[in-house]
Amino acid sequence: MRSSPSPRLARVVAPLAALVVGCGGLLALPTAAHAANIVTNPGFENGLAGWTCSSAAGAQAVSSPVHGGSAALQATPAGGDLARCQQNVSVKPNSSYTLSAWVRGGYVFLGASGTGTTDVSTWASSASSYSQLSRTFTTGASTTSVTIYVNSWYGQGAYQADDVVLDGPPGDGGPVDTEPPTVPGGLTVGGATASSLNLNWTASTDNSGSVARYEVSRDNGSGVSAGASTSYTASGLSASTSYGFRVRACDAAGNCSAYGSSVSGTTKEGGGNPGGQLPKRVLVGYLHASFANGSGYIRMRDVPSEWDVINLAFGEPTSVTSGDIRFRQCPVAECANVEPEADFIAGIREKQAAGKKVLISIGGQNGQVQLTSAAARDKFVASVSAIIDKYGLDGLDIDFEGHSLYLNRGDNDFRNPTTPVIVNLISALKTLKARYGAKFVLTMAPETFFVQLGYQFYGPGPNGTADQRAGSYLPVIHAMRDDLTLLHVQDYNSGPIVGLDNAYHTMGTHDFHVAMTDMLLAGFPVAGGATFPPLRQDQVAFGLPAAQYAGNGFTSVAEVQKAVDCLAKGTNCGTYKPRSGTNPGLRGLMTWSINWDRYNNFEFSRNHRRHLDSLP
Secondary structure, eight states: OOOOOOOOSSSSSHHHHHHHHHHSSSOOOOOOOSSOOOOSSSSSSTTTTTOEEOOOOOEEEEESSSSSOOOEEEEOOTBBBOEEEEEEEEEEEOEEEEEEEEEEEEEEEEEEOOOSSOOOEEEEEEEEEEEEEEEEEEOTTTTTEEEEEOOOOTTOOOOEEEEEEESSSSSOOOOOOOOOOOOOEEEEEOOOOSSEEEEEEEEEOTTTTTEEEEEEEEEOOOEEEEOOOOOOEEOOOOOOOOEEEEEEOOOOOEEEEOOOOOOOEEESSSSOOOTTTOOEEEEEEEEEEEEOOOOOOGGGGOOOOOEEEEEEEEEESSSSSTTTEOOOOOOOTTTTTTTOOOHHHHHHHHHHHTOOOEEEEOOOOOOOOOOOHHHHHHHHHHHHHHHHHHTTOOOEEEOGGGGOEETTTTTTOOSSSOOOOHHHHHHHHHHHHHHOOTTTTTEEEEBBBGGGOOOOOOOOOOOOSSETTTTTTEEEHHHTTTOOOEEEEEEOOOOOEETTTTSSSSSTTTHHHHHHHHHHHOOOOOOTTEEEEOOOOGEEEEESSSGGGTTOOOOOHHHHHHHHHHHHHHHHHHOOOOOTOOOOOEEEEEEEOOHHHTTTTTHHHHHHHHHHHOOO
């Protein structure tokens, strides 16, 4: 981050993408050796026999290029069609399976759905040669068939797949279950608070004997799993607002009923707006206050008026585990035009008098913080408070990256975390909130890897141990949701990520921002069958680079504004349609950074300020 020029997250994208590829966004289970491949026509030697391909795919068996034998599958995505080819395979309940295939193309995906446990998928980009993909899963207690599939991605050319293997015990040869459960009935919506509604319905029946899960749709979006329960709490709602809900039932074979009739409920008046006094639509920007990186230093008084929240980058630790945080203005040797401290503080007061909020941001690329002990927690609270008090700041932004937040392997419930660095950070934030009261502004800027991948990858921890890293912000976000002013996830420096549509989305497009933000507004499933509850609309913004040289995943002004329109108004949507419905309370945008925006002739702030102000 300190080199010139450099993006906000100097963490290289390729290793992150490799992590995503390695985990496919899902946990791998222990493999077991089996005797036979139970896929019909696995090498496409008999054309497409046994396979069903989407109508627009132009799917065919080709003689070149092949991985083995004399034929391979070739299909081409067209428009919104991903060129999916799939096969239903009879399997045994409570059994282990390994799915693999050799694939070739720009982006090629392999997966299995209807497993009865955790559906799996993975992908590769190998345009010039075949690459092997593999995923392991176990079937549920009543699962007798699964659907395996391969597909490509929007705008890609033809892909090839060959030698598909499903290694595991064959099913009993009986008919594959294709009959969905009955439609749930008796839906009621009540128990209103300012931000939630309680849903209850009567159980469905299924010819296989049980319903695997119910899916709740809010405002005619797509469903969020409620598990096997016949009740669900829809949270993260806006006060004094009417919401419509529908419910459908799905069995272990992946068959889902139609949605039942929509039933509406209205939230109560009130509702929190932690650290409020912000405008309805906000622009959040990071100010390079303590360092230079080629984009130029900006004096506090010279920060343009378009910015509503100014995050001072960065307060950094004196050591990784001490909890001691220090902030200094950029040294004169790095920033020749840096103002005296008295002028810096006076500039902060001028911004605050104009209604702006100025926060200290903790972390960044070089600011790794691990609150491993109670002593570190207490030192963190004391040192952060000293910075806030010295400069008269409005609050705190948490920008922990790398190994600052990690989850021990056994810490699998975001609602009840046990990992010390997580527990101590939550405690520290609650202490700071209590100290400064209702006006305290608390924001967070996690990377997508630590939110939207949600508890789905075990990777190396800071001490070489096997720690769970993906989704490590989720316990903190959940614990602080009543006190959190804004969550603006960094929608950049990221690999492709699966959205609520079970499809991969790639940064730099409006669909990526819509899909990632929709997960926060609608709630999303995490490993172990839990669902991360949605946040309130006024708590959610999304982050992106201010210019092409400020970070990987730069998105043009037009594409960003399409995403804002889709989320806030339900217009200008692309292929992805928000499952959360229309979100008129969407708060705004965050960028790295104010300095890079000025370097880029204010393209970000001036265009997006006008667009946000034009919204109802």
